Amino acid sequence: MYDVLIVGAGPAGLSAARVLKRAGVERIAVLERTREPGGLPRYCGHPGFGMLDFGRLWKGPRYARALTEAAGVPILTDTTVTGIEPGGVAHVSTERGLETWCARAILLATGTRETPRGPRLVSGTRPWGVTTTGAFQEMVMKGIRPFQNPVIIGSELVSFSALMTARHGQVNPVAMIEENAHITAQRPADVLAAMVYGTPILLSTRLVSILGGERVEGVEIEQDGEQRTLACDGVVFTGKFVPDAILARTSGLSLDRGTRGPAIDSTFRTQDLQVFAAGNVLRAVEHSGQAALEGRAAARMILRALEGKLPDLGSAVPVACGKGVASVWPQRLYAAPRGRIVLHARMEMLQRGVLRLSDEHGRTVARRRVSVLPERRVELAVSAAMLVGVSTLRLDVEK
Amino acid sequence: MTETMADDSLYDIAIIGGGVVGCAIFRACVLAGARTVLLEKGGDLLEGASKANSAILHTGFDATPDTLEAACVRRGYALYREICADMNLSVVKTGAMVVAWTDEDLAQFPKIIEKAARNGVTVRLLDAREAREREPALAHDVRGAVLVEGEHLIDPWSAPLAYARQALLNGGTLLRRALVEGGMRQDGVWHLDIAGKPVVQARTVINCAGNYGDLVEAIARPSPFQITPRKGQFVVFDKTAHDLFRTIILPVPTALTKGVVVTRTVFGNVLVGPTAEPQQAREFPTVDHDNLEALRKAAFRIIPALREHDVTTTYAGLRPATQFSDYQIEALKTEGWITVGGIRSTGLTGALGIAEHVVTLYRDNFADPAPLKDVALPQMPNLVEERPRPWMQPERGPIACHCERVTEKEIEIALKDEVLPAGTLGGLRRRTRCMMGRCQGFYCTRRVMELAEAHLPGLVTPIGEDQRGDGRDV
Ligand SMILES: Cc1cc2nc3c(=O)[nH]c(=O)nc-3n(C[C@H](O)[C@H](O)[C@H](O)COP(=O)(O)OP(=O)(O)OC[C@H]3O[C@@H](n4cnc5c(N)ncnc54)[C@H](O)[C@@H]3O)c2cc1C
Helix, strand or coil: CEEEEEECCCHHHHHHHHHHHHCCCCCEEEECCCCCCCCHHHHCCCEEECHHHHCCCEEHHHHHHHHHHHHCCCEECCCEEEEEECCCEEEEEECCEEEEEEEEEEEECCCEECCCCHHHCCEECCCECEEEHHHHHHHHHCCEECCCCEEEECCCHHHHHHHHHHHHCCCCCCEEECCCCCCCCCCHHHHHHHHHHCCCEECCEEEEEEEECCEEEEEEEEECCEEEEEECCEEEECCCCEECCHHHHHCCCCECCCCECECCECCCECCCCCEEECHHHCECCCCHHHHHHHHHHHHHHHHHHHCCCCCCHHHCEEEEECCCEEEEECCEECCCCCCEEEEEEEECCCEEEEEEEEECCCCEEEEEEEEECCCCCEEEEEEHHHHCCCCCEEEEEEC | CCCCCCCCCEEEEEEECCCHHHHHHHHHHHHCCCCEEEECCCCCCCCCHHHCCCCEECCCCCCCCCCHHHHHHHHHHHHHHHHCHHHCCCCEECCEEEEECCHHHHHHHHHHHHHHHHCCCCCEEEEHHHHHHHCCCCCCCCCEEEEECCCEECCCCHHHHHHHHHHHHCCCEEECCCCEEEEEEECCEEEEEECCEEEEEEEEEEECCHHHHHHHHCCCCCCCCCCCCEEEEEEEECHHHHHHCCCEEEECCCCCCCCCEEEECCCCCEEEECCCEECCCCCCCCECHHHHHHHHHHHHHHCHHHHHCCEEEEEEEEECCCCCCCCEEEEEHHHCEEEEECCCCCHHHHHHHHHHHHHHHHHHHCCCCCCCCCCCCCCCCCCCCCCCCHHHCCCCCCEEECCCCEEHHHHHHHHHCCCCCCCCHHHHHHHHCCCCCCCCCCCCHHHHHHHHCCCCCCCCEECCHHHCCCCCCC
């Protein structure tokens, strides 16, 4: 019997473990299906990690090590959780076979992954050399590369990571391709880096199809209504992250349509009162520091849960996405005499206007001005006292 | 016998083409007592038409009665069910429903039922309510269905690999990367020219070259049939969709629209397709966005709840179609040649039946060897979700592919196998399912490459030591 089982040894899971351990919780284990802890940062060979939680500017692997060391609890690698049942029951696949473990609380911190070619319904043949940033980074980190001159699809932050990885791996991308007229990432430094590396960024350019037999030989692209062939030997699909929420889903926890992660309340609880979720499994994708902070916040809620101090699930007020809002989390909030809840949301498109949270009578509960791109997260502070007597909430963007 | 270089020995039979048909014939010939070599141009077996199909073991209820295809499908269906358990192959009984949505569809039912009767297959008419009762996930405007209880799903790769493996275990020879470029017959012996390899000599040649059937046929005679490959595209849904329904949902065939099949796979996914698009190219079929989108929408129309499920991947296959609808199987007695062509859309099911028929042709026309005694049986690794998989066992070792739960041991076995190791990355995927899951290699590509590097050269190249991004901080 465990007090807390944490599923996933990435930034969120390891940060939660650290808080729980420091608070004196004894029976904790972090279960990790791969061979080593650290999550995705392990394979990010570029700097930009640890600022929010360690106050340092590290490369991914160093950050992964720091998280692991700081956790201070047993991390069971090669251990896959295959299902969760009500009552704090986890089905676990280990070297010993299939086992059933029990815990007072379970934290899902299973992270996120990129959308590969398949679900994008991309045209063309299906040769070797088509991959995602994540897989590419992992290969380069281990000293191998699957191609020399790939195209990079997308211009999110991670797309620029792919560029940096390419540089480390002695790979020269022929181009970065972005459908929109502007770059998705908003860090001019990255764009600059791309220019330094000499990779052309083709805007308003659509990937039409992938060419090649056994291996990628090129891509057909369309720019300004004109199609042409770009010779390359690989294709890296970057970004379009989705929560890796399959464990939640197959365990019967409903996923939110907007975030595509498990729906949670403002205490990080899913609809199962013993199961919590934090980090990028909630919604894709925030940088590791944000995931780590959520892990810590969730751990503090778990501490309260262990003391029996969390409100009844039934008393939560649901929040729905209204006009212009693509996703919102947490999806259920609790009224309280005092305190503040931070609501997170993403917009459907470039939005300028007022983000307004209203109750079932149309009364404003919270509001703020916004001007954001769709992939940007906005925060809205909500006073818990304003929720007293409210039965449903709705978040809209208004002009 | 394992894969070897060609020797100067004389084979009784050389089979050209290692698709499901060639593999089944390989097995049947070896077990019949003939010294047999299988020649495959690809780096592994099953790289042609047999790479991508719907994986349905057909009863043949809708075959054109009294054709060779109908006979081979019926026999292949029975033989597969007879032998599968012995080789640890699976067959998953789902049944199939031909589903009607319109009056026109309903009007076709009497014909379908009559045809099934002529093919000796029992079917049952379901009214709209019964159809919905059997499959509650069907769209509510379903009008009725013809239920074919006998339709099954199989693992479309383990089956032919088992046939080839049994042939190899019992003395057959396999040459991969062996493209037959031409040949001539002298004193009753075929001398087959293999690109970059020594000539292979055999008394009888069996042409099972699938989409290249007419080109290979031209070695013996002007081909009486021309191949126009017919492409079929598919969309694969995530395993989360698996439990929505069980029965294979078939469309009513009408003159105009083919409609799509919605079916489970034995691997736990849901498959939608195929399209039917004639084309010239004989390999590397393309998928295209518009057709894939149309398939997805068609699937939503049939099983609305599929909307809530993600697409895992897409693929396309090429049917070896000719100007004839029936199989083209024939023994050319004076040429020492057996033609097995145009095995268009039922070859996975028909293969064992075709093989039995071909051995009969061989015995009637060419030679009558004594059948093998003490036949060795291969035991295939199980990839079917409904039965236990290696990751569930104690001492499983690390899992390499987490979506499909493929262990490193399974991958190593497939790569290091002494009888029939994976010859290509595709071959490795077909043997283990690695990289076939919802993340499509996001999590496992690196590990699979590390394991495969030494065995499948050319997939990845090393990065110069000093240049690598080792994450050390400066
Ligand atoms: C979309 C689709 C769906 C289908 N669904 C089903 C189904 O549900 N059930 C079912 O029973 N059947 C199904 N089929 C049919 C089945 O897949 C085919 O009938 C079968 O694969 C044909 O096998 P084959 O061995 O004749 O051809 P292939 O698999 O193409 O084998 C021929 C082989 O010959 C090799 N070759 C060619 N030329 C040479 C040469 N010169 N030298 C050496 N080697 C050569 C090729 O590389 C190839 O490997 C489907 C097919 C498709 C395309």
